[in-house]
Amino acid sequence: MVELQTTWSWLPAIYLFLGGLSAGAFLTVSILHLVKPDRFKKTVTGGVWTAVAALAIGLLALVSEVEKPFQAMILFKSFVNGSSWMTIGAWLLLVTFVVFVLSALFTTDKLADWLGKVCKPLGRARAGINKVLAIVGIPCSLAVAAYTGVLLSAAPAIPLWGTWLLPALFTVSALDTGVAAVSVFAAVLEKDEGAHGLRTALEWTVLCLVAIEAVVLAAFLTTMQGSGADEALASGLLVSGPLSMQFWALVVAVGLVGPFLAALVQVATAKRKKDAALVPAVPVGGAACALVGGFTLRFLVLAAGLHAALVSPAALQAVQGVLLFVS
C-alpha cells in the first residue's frame, strides 16, 4: 500500500482552510458593504471579525508547523528569496491581515466611535476609510484565497499539486466557505428589514459557487487521472483508494450536495411565499456542511500529495529510470 503524505499534515490543512474561509468571508462582506453601504450592519461586522479570527488562527497554525517559529520572522526582514512563493505569500498575508484588522476596527460601531473620539479626523472619515479598506481588501482576499493553492502548485516534486486547477479549486472553495460563514450571521443575527432579500441573494450565490466548485473539482480529478502514472495514482487515492471514503462522504456528499440542497430549499421557499421565515437550522446546517467539506478537501489534497520519488515502492523512482536506461 502507498504511504500517504505526512510531512505536512493537520496544521497546514487548518491554515489552508481558514485562510480560504477568511478571504471568502471578507470578500463577501466587502461586496455587500460596497453595494449597500450602511445596511446589514450585523452581517458585515460578523463577517469581518470572522475573517480576522480565521486568518489569525490560520497564521498561528502555519507558524506552529515550522520547526523554528521565531526564526520564521526572518521572512519579514526583507524579501529574502523573491523566487519563493512562500516569501511572497508571507508578505501578502501580513498586508492582508493588517487590512482585515483595520477594517474590523472601523466596522465595529463601538470601536470606531472610540477611535473617532480619540482622533477626530478618523471619526469624520470613517465612511471613506471603510470604503477604501473594502476596495483594497477585495484583491487582497482573492490573492490570499488563490495563494493557498499556489503554495502547493509551486512545489514541483508533488505530481498531484502541479496544476493551475488546484489554486482555482481552492479559490472557489474559499469563496464557498466564506459565503457559508457570512450566511450564518445573516440567518441568525440580521434584523435589517432587507434581511430576507440578503439571505436569498446569499443562497443563490451558494448555489452558483457549489456548482462551479463541483465542475472545477471534476476537472481537477479528470485532468490528474489523464496526465501520467504518478498523477493517476495520487488522484486515485482520493477517488477509489484509502481516502475515497472521506472524499465521497465528506467532500462530495456533505461539502457539495449538503449546502446545495439547503440553499435550494431556501430559494424555493422564498419564491413560494414572500417573507417566509425558515428555521435558521436550514441555512446554519447548510453552512456547517460547507465548512466540513472545505476543511476535508484541504486535508485530503495534502494527504494525497505523494512525493514523485517516493511513489515507487522499491526505491527512488528516478534511480529506476536511470537503471532501466543503462541496462
Added chain:
Amino acid sequence: MAKQYGFYMDTERCIKCWACEVACKQWNGIKAGTIARRKVHEVESGTFPNVTRTFVSMSCMHCAEPACAAVCPAGAISKRGEDGIVVVDKEKCIGCHYCFFACPFGVPQYTDEGMDKCDCCIGNGVTPGDTPHCVATCPTKALQFGTMEELAEKVSGKTAKQMGAAAANPSVFVS
C-alpha cells in the same frame, strides 16, 4: 564554468555493505535512529527465476539548478560558486519543509535544527574538493567523487548516465 563536484555510483561494484551510510553518520555526528544523509537503496527487477537486485547509494545530488534553493523562503539553501556544492545554513532555516516538496528526489530531511542533507563533508572538516568520508570508506570503490569532467572521463567506456530530473540537472552519474 566554475567547478562542479559530484558523485559517481557504479552499481556493478556495490555490495550493499552500508559502509557509506555508517561513515556518513559517524563523521557528521548524526544521532542513531534519526535521519540518514546517504541511503543505500535496493531496486528489484525481473520476475522469478530471473530476478536482479541492484544496489544504489544515493544522497543529495548537488544539482546545477537546485529546486530546493529556489523555493526556500528563508534563503537558507545556496549553491557555492567555487565548487557547486549545495549547502544549507541551519541558522537561517526555519524548518518549513517546503524544500522536501520541491526536491525531485525527496532528499531534504529535518531535525530540530532544521533541514539536513549532504554537504560533501565540508561541514566536518573535509576541504572542499577532497574525498568525502562515504567515498573514502567504500571498500569496493563503487562510490566515487570528483569534478563532473573527471567523472565523465571515468564513465566514458561504460553505459553510464547522468541522473535526470526536470530542469534540476543533478551532479550524479550512475552505471
